[in-house]
Amino acid sequence: MTSPLATGKVTMSDVARHAKVSRTAVSFALSDPEHPSVSAETRQRILEAVADLGYRPNAGARALASRRSDWYGLVTEIVTAPFAVNIIKGAQDRAWHDRRFVLIASSEGDGDMEEAAVEKLLEQRVEGLLYAATWHRAVKVPDIAHEVPTVLVNCFDADGVLPSIVPDEVAGGRRATERLLAAGHRRIGLITFDSDIPAAIGRRDGYSSALRAAGGDLDDELVVGGGATATDGYAAAVRLLDLPVPPTAIFCANDRMAMGAYDAIKERGLTIPGDISVVGFDNQELISAYLRPSLTTVALPFEEMGARGVDLLSELTSGQVTGPLQVVVDCPLVERSSVRP
Structure with a gap:
């Protein structure tokens, strides 16, 4: 035998x-x-x-017997995107702290693939789902995701039903502008997105509220829509620098546009931060840490959002929800070298 x-x-x-x-x-x-x-x-x-x-x-048999698998599922659009990686790390680290594990499925932004990914995760008897987006927006999740507790990360439910973890875009925009005000600037340009996505609305609102709090007047000519790319940031910065009275500082709504703004500023023979200060948003480190001078920026808290998503999911799966069903996570300033002392 x-x-x-x-x-x-x-x-x-x-x-x-x-x-x-x-x-x-x-x-x-x-x-x-x-x-x-x-x-x-x-x-x-x-x-x-x-x-x-x-x-x-046998994990499957144990899950059936106990109705617990110790697994969470995570569905995201592009697993290899820089921001998605940070969400995954935050979720995995927090889950591991609780002796739980995360199964990851990529949807590649395809609706059919997304539904299939959720279905496969449910077949593995995950106790709950994290649904993570690569940029902040309203989303519609597959109906089958409602079969288990589900938390949205870096996005929110278009139907207003599922709980979510989102960045505080307004506070981030305010913090960036306050940093420039603290450096003595009063004429501050804003390069923003063309679309009305939450990041555009929130970051502009933060910029406006910081200027008002400092007693400044809002000047529409200092606000330029710039798409989202380095090329867009370059074109928007040229428009600001061509003003009769150009700004002494520019807040760019993302780091890629800040990279383009750097090129426009340097082409004019100006120095950063000697002649003009620049602040970005996102803390996309392959850009912000390697620009010269390195870019002061506001960080999107992807890792913390992943961790907080697991915290909320744990509360939901245990039936012990104690906080609000939308958690807003602070966006901290990352100080580098692009704002004059």
């Missing part, structure tokens, strides 16, 4: 025979370390048998 060690298919019954106990005792000992019907001596014998035989519990 072939031994279970030879086939690698060690069962609970094999463990029971090896430990000279009932299969029920093995089940109790492994599923509930404090089960009153299993003595400490018997439990120790069972654990030694598990180690001797290399037994690994």
Whole structure:
């Protein structure tokens, strides 16, 4: 007869025979370390048998029996995108702290693939889902996601039903502008997005509120729509620099546009931050840390949003929700070298 060690298919019954106990005792000992019907001596014998035989519990069977799998699913559009990686890291680190694990599925922004990804994760009996977007917006998740607790990360439910974790765009825009005000600037340009996405609205509102709080007047000619790319940022910065009275500082609504603004400023023979200060937004490190001078920017808290998503999902799966169903996460300033002292 072939031994279970030879086939690698060690069962609970094999463990029971090896430990000279009932299969029920093995089940109790492994599923509930404090089960009153299993003595400490018997439990120790069972654990030694598990180690001797290399037994690994069947996760699917255990999930069915306990209605817990210790797995969360995470669906995101592009797993390899820089921001998605940080969301994944935050979620995985926080889940691991709670001895849970995250299964990751990429949807590539395709609706059919997204639904299939959710379906596959549910087949693995995940206890809950994180749905993460690469940019902040309203989303419509597949209907089947409602079968388990689901938390949206860096996006919010268009139907207003599912809880979400989103960045504080307004506070981030205000913080960027306040940094320039603190450096003595009063004529501050804003290069913003053309579209009315939450980032555009929130960051502009933060800019406006900071100027008002400082007693300044809002000047529409200092606000230029610039798309979202470095090329857009360059064109917008040229328009600002061509004004009869150009700004002494520019707040760019993302780091890519700040990169374009750098080129426009340097083409005029101006220096950063000597002649003009620049602040970005996103903290896209492949850009902000390697521009010369390095870019002072406001960070989108992707890693923290991933972690907070797991926290909220844990509350939902345990039935112990204690906070609001939309969590707004602060966007901190990352100080570098593009604002004059």
